[in-house]
Amino acid sequence: MAELDTLSSPGRRPALGPIRLSAVLAQPHRIVMLLVALVGLVLIIRLMDWAWLPGYLPKLGEGLMMTLAMLVSSVFFGFLIALPLGLVQVGGAWPFRWLATGFCTIIRGTPLLLQMWLFYYGLGAVFAQFPEIRGSWAWDYLRQAWPYGFVALTLSFAAYEGEVMRGAFAGVPRGELEAAEAFGMSRWQIFRRIWFPRAVHRALPTLTGEIILQLKSTPLVATIAVTDLYAVITQVRQATYLTYEPLLFLVAVYLCLSAVLILTLRWVENRVPTER
Amino acid sequence: DDDYRVGISAEPYPPFYSPDASGEWSGWEIDFTHALCQRLDATCEIVPLAWGGIIPALKTGKIDMIIGSMGITPERAKQIAFSQKYYDTPTGLLAAKGSDVQPTPEGVKGAYLGVQSGSIQESYAYKYFSHSAADIKVYQTLDEELQDLSAGRIDAVVGDTLAMQPFIDSDLGQACCEFRGNVAADPAVLGRGVGVGLRKEDTELLSRVNAAISDILADGTYQKISKPYFGDLSIYGD
Amino acid sequence: MTTVFDFSLLAYDPPGWGRVLLVGFWHSLQLAAGGYFLGVVIGILGAAGKLYGGKVVRDLLEVYTMVIRAVPELVLILLFYYVGTDLLSRASAALGFGRVDIDGLTAGIMVIGLVQGAYATEVFRGAIRAVPFGQIEAARAFGMPGALVMRRVTLPAMLPHALPGMANLWMIATKDTALLAVIGFSELTLAARQAAGATRAYLLFFLTAGALYLALTLISNVIFKRVERRARRGLVSARQA
Amino acid sequence: MQQQAVTGDVTQPDGTAPSATAPAVEIRALRKSFSGVEVLKGISLTARQGDIVAIIGGSGSGKSTLLRCINLLEKPSAGEIAIQGEPYQLRPDKDGALVPVDRRQIQRIRAHLGMVFQSFNLWPHRTVLGNVIEVPIHVLKMPREAAIARARTLLERVGLGDKLDVYPSFLSGGQQQRAAIARVLAVDPLAMLFDEPTSALDPELVGEVLSVIRDLAAEHRTMLLVTHEMAFARDVATHVVFLRDGIIEEQGSPAQIFESPQSENLKQFIRSVA
């Protein structure tokens, strides 16, 4: 959801890591709040029913792996698609520009959940009608649910990140390109050596936010029978009829995942030189 | 004069309950609910809810009864109270014509099975079939399971035999699939029939519901309701 | 089933499912509008709290926005729907008001509002900070009380800065309503799914629902562009544009 | 605050005793620190009705801070301030700043102190007219019609009669500052505070604004004016106050200050800005 990068600058997220721990503890009211939170945590652990947890750990692990696999693969391939999407919207011939803009508008204008169901129940069922497809090697994949989830997530990421890339390509200062032109670089060289790396570079800071948003979209695959972390928790809820514990556990896991992601991405970002 | 909110699943479950094109819910269990409420001297409102949240909804008071084909299992009985059963259905296996799946642990070897999320059949399939089947796919609705079965994306559905019946009888069902019989009984998982779910503390309501069900069974109402849906087939079991 | 679309299924009157879809769409709109409005209210209060509130208020709001932004909406919806309404009715029972009955629409609006509120807090905070402090100081220098400064100066002056973010939030709100399908609230997505399940015309109904969402997005876009242009009347960039 | 005890009372241009008009702004022993650094180190100053006080001094000498303390945009650390004889009721808070006992008293007094900022600070979301009628209507509860009629007259007077419905950002800097002055005049202020009203303007626009202020001076409105325009200060001020390093190092009539400065610092300052 590119639209959110304007809202959530990940750089300004509050204390999540050891970096700011000292700053946290420097303020007395924070110590009190931390203590309250700790007491709450202890109460949650002691008073609530966590007996189900050990038994489900292996399944939760598998679910987590599925969530991460969905996240990583869709971000990777989505980004690859986003690059041309952004590019043709800035400098492409009009049919490509229209196609790309239309694609981004449609994907961004409809709920991901609906897209997922459309792909899986709608398109998937259409595929099944063709004996050629059912007979082919592809059927082993097409009969499963995860390819549809993967495709939906990837296209969604591509559309949102494509908007970011469009802005990034358009935002590379004209002068930097002119300098390259003045030095006699060919168009392709200008693209490859200056325009493209600069655009990616400019898009990087928003990538953290986009990836977090993508993480938040992954549980939707559970609704098309992909067993991710969320789906496992759903199973737990239905098997144990516990209202609070599985959901709280899920929230905790996603909080940790987000925190780890933010810290990792920030670390990566710090290796990349940025403009002041 | 009492008002009760009766929870059903928002995922359609024909012929027991499903929305029609006018958005109204209808089906055997809807008729049954009306008959029951009439005997309770109450107005009942049908509240469709996500199946996964229906027990919490009952416990937190969003609804007062569950009349949604909920099997009486020991697990569930720990959470909520059940009335006496009002229908019973065997769990069966519906398979694609081309496959040789049978309703036994060995018979499902290497097959893709479909079950409905949160159902007794899901528990059963996990208990008996998960070791031999290639995969057990969990669906939100029975409709989608049957859809995928006819599309060939799964080899068989482990489901409520009665609920699958209309599909089996349809042209589509006839064309694609075959009923391969019921699975071996296991009351610990499959329960003792379907009952009305109630909060444990509503004991007074429980006894009134039980009495009403007995009434419905005794005075012929039950047969009258069942006839349009199941013909002469008895769904009460024994 | 066939790939050729049977458009008679979309007819308004039964056996067409048009009415069911439109009712679902109407529910979606109500949800989105209610949740959005609640979110804006929370956002304004939250932004004011973050900017002008005490340390504790600020930290609590920080935790609120952080949790909301780190946890999937789907999970939040479940959490608020089951846990939130449960706590609410328990609290009211404990206070002797008896069980409160929260219907699906109210619960949905609260859930979407809480999620939107976190993002709106950030939007408004950024927008308020974009208002040159001198303008607020000028209002104080004229003896305006805090609330009046907020109402007459800060809020209207930040509006142009907030509008792009608010437009995005509205788009998100309309799409987040689809998530309530998961808790069984019969908005457009669930209606489409029920219709699709009953008729087996999955492609037709999902595409129709998609078109409705898209139309909503596009129309909203146009409206927000207009509003934004109006709100930016007094800003310099309006002159340059 | 006792009248006769006020130190640093501004003497008349001719060096005689204070005239009989009532004091409009009285400041006594005012101190102000920013996070430990003392910026105002005990300022006492009285401006009587009709006085036009020019505050001059080097950069960082505390001129703006002094002016901003007068309407409590900065909270003083110590001292007393009275407007039209009414002292602010202040109490020390835990950080050592004096904060209002009763916000409403402050708001009431502020409504009658017009401040003109260096950077105009017009409200960009309202037209010029909207800016001028805002405070009369919403703070002073004047009827809308009356406020508009008055605003028209005032805007006419500052030469913006044809800009009523224009948004401020479409005006030149000089026009914006004149609109800001009209906005202040609309509250019929007991005293007007100008903080370098022309220093954000292009040189060719300065004249417009100064001539408006000159007209106001001719009406004997009470004004306190921080300015770097020495020629202007000499011309319109009745008193000049030279601030250095948070204290009033010298004060007197424009003639005294500019023709016969006493302190070495003032001499040097006047040389440097000439």
Next chain:
Amino acid sequence: MQQQAVTGDVTQPDGTAPSATAPAVEIRALRKSFSGVEVLKGISLTARQGDIVAIIGGSGSGKSTLLRCINLLEKPSAGEIAIQGEPYQLRPDKDGALVPVDRRQIQRIRAHLGMVFQSFNLWPHRTVLGNVIEVPIHVLKMPREAAIARARTLLERVGLGDKLDVYPSFLSGGQQQRAAIARVLAVDPLAMLFDEPTSALDPELVGEVLSVIRDLAAEHRTMLLVTHEMAFARDVATHVVFLRDGIIEEQGSPAQIFESPQSENLKQFIRSVA
């Protein structure tokens, strides 16, 4: 383009006939319109090897446009341009602009024209060293090692020997401009084009950059230099060209131009910038 026919050929400082060095940049009857408005109205100008041509003139007179036409960053509407005797092969396109017949010829020539922009335009995703070796390696196909060695020398020379691995955005404006000059020197340009190389700099940084250019001038590198620093132009230029309204109104040695300007406009211009 025939050598002897070139009008507006720049005469030597002493007013004698052109020296015998070969022409580095020749421009003949150059015209340029932006959407119908003619900005250059027939410019003819020759800079010989070693010439240092300062182009002066009021804002909007077309100085930048002229410079940008020399390496075809702007497409002229009419006229001829030759670099080191080789004319650009151009043909009119449907919009009336002259476009290259062969992109590769343009690219080849451009690689030997070094342009230094007002706003530096360093590539922020490469270090200072990376900026300098970019063109030698990727356009001129120089071996990497050689390019680095040369870049080191050049950066040393402009006083950035210790900034090799720093990213441009961490440099001051003056340092950035010096890096940009080193980047241009790395292609060993036939002619260097400077478009107001110091006007984006804070006054205290201008000197650094000017002194680097002065050093280059001492080596008799061909330079065309748009500048507002008249003192500098007088000091280093061998010729000065005064542009007004798209035509060369006057040209000559710095002495001629600055001490005895002929046209009224030039006189006024010199007065205004003095």
